Amino acid sequence: MRRRLAREVALMALFQVDTRAQPLDVALVFAVGLGGDDAVAAFAKELARGVLDSLGRLDAAIAEHATGWSVGRMPVVDRNILRLGCYELLCVPDQPAAVAISEAVELAKKYGSADSARFINGVLGAIARQAGVAGVSQA
Structure with a gap:
């Protein structure tokens, strides 16, 4: 379930990057603030960074x-x-x-x-x- 939450956080961050041209780190801080701990934040960042890099x-x-x-x-x-x-x-x-x-x-x-x-x-x-x-x- 934590990985699912991390995917949701990554999606929220990617949405902000896509629509607001926000830097990923700023978008992740906001998205993680909606729910999640350090493990969720780390996996969300790994996913979102991987998407943007690819x-x-x-x-x-x-x-x-x-x-x-x-x-x-x-x-x-x-x-x-x-x-x-x-x-x-x-x-x-x-x-x-x-x-x-x-x-x-x-x-x-x-x-x-x-x-x-x-x-x-x-x-x-x-x-x-x-x-x-x-x-x-x-x-």
């Missing part, structure tokens, strides 16, 4: 699989949930794909629109299949 690669993968959507046209929440999930799929080797996708879908259910969870599940599933990530159905 942004070009992540956005390219998302754009390739988000049929009919450019990354810049996506709702900000969906875009950042996709970035977070894509980062965990492609850049965190010990993270099971099913967990990365499931956690992103849960964030979408909580923070996105009525269609967000289905959209995010489809895009991340396609990215995982193309990358050959273990534990993802090839259907």
